[in-house]
Amino acid sequence: MYGNRLRELREEKELTQKELANVLGITKEGYGQYEREYVVIPIKHLITIAIYYDLSIDNLFGFNLVNDYQIINKQVDKKLSGMRLREFRKNHRFTQKKLADILRTTQSVIADYEKGRYLIATPFLYMICNNYRVSADYILGRVDNPKFIK
Numbered sequence: 001m002y003g004n005r006l007r008e009l010r011e012e013k014e015l016t017q018k019e020l021a022n023v024l025g026i027t028k029e030g031y032g033q034y035e036r037e038y039v040v041i042p043i044k045h046l047i048t049i050a051i052y053y054d055l056s057i058d059n060l061f062g063f064n065l066v067n068d069y070q071i072i073n074k075q076v077d078k079k080l081s082g083m084r085l086r087e088f089r090k091n092h093r094f095t096q097k098k099l100a101d102i103l104r105t106t107q108s109v110i111a112d113y114e115k116g117r118y119l120i121a122t123p124f125l126y127m128i129c130n131n132y133r134v135s136a137d138y139i140l141g142r143v144d145n146p147k148f149i150k
Contacts, residue, residue: 001126002046003037005062009053010035023052043119047076047140056143057136061126063149064135073142079116080141086114088134103127 010020021031024045033039041049050057051074058064073080089099089110096110103110103124113120120128120139129136129149137143 001037001123002041002060002062003035005060006041006049007035009055009060013053020049020052024048040122043076043122043125043140046122050142051075057125057140058129058149061129061136063129069137069143070145071137071142072144076119076140076142077116078119081119081139082114082116084139084141085110085120088128088132088139089114092132 017031018028021028034041056069096107100107100110138147
């Protein structure tokens with residue numbers, strides 16, 4: 001999903017896993033698990049890495065390797081992200097239950113995301129973006145354009 005891309009970027013910048021771990025406030029071993037995809041990287045760490053490298057989340061996911069986005073919000077607003085997720089769901093004529101079934105979660109989880117209580121989990125964000133070609137950065141409210149990935 002993103003592990004190879006994380007390693008590639010780190011090696012391009014000639015950084016160690018320990019240096020990236022320090023940026024995230026975790027152990028070297030913890031960061032190494034992200035690169036090997038033994039553990040799913042939390043969305044907050046993915047955002048921190050995107051800010052650190054000055055890249056889009058779509059780039060980190062490997063969807064768009066050209067860094068030509070105009071990032072308008074480096075940090076993520078949970079309320080805006082929730083509104084964008086709701087917009088996505090309604091545009092696809094999904095009920096919360098249907099989207100929850102697609103993502104293999106519960107309707108209450110989707111409701112909490114849409115209400116801005118929590119940021120969408122990395123695997124759910126990746127699945128939506130990969131399957132429906134919508135920009136992760138758009139869903140997270142980091143960009144207003146592009147809305148879709150190529």
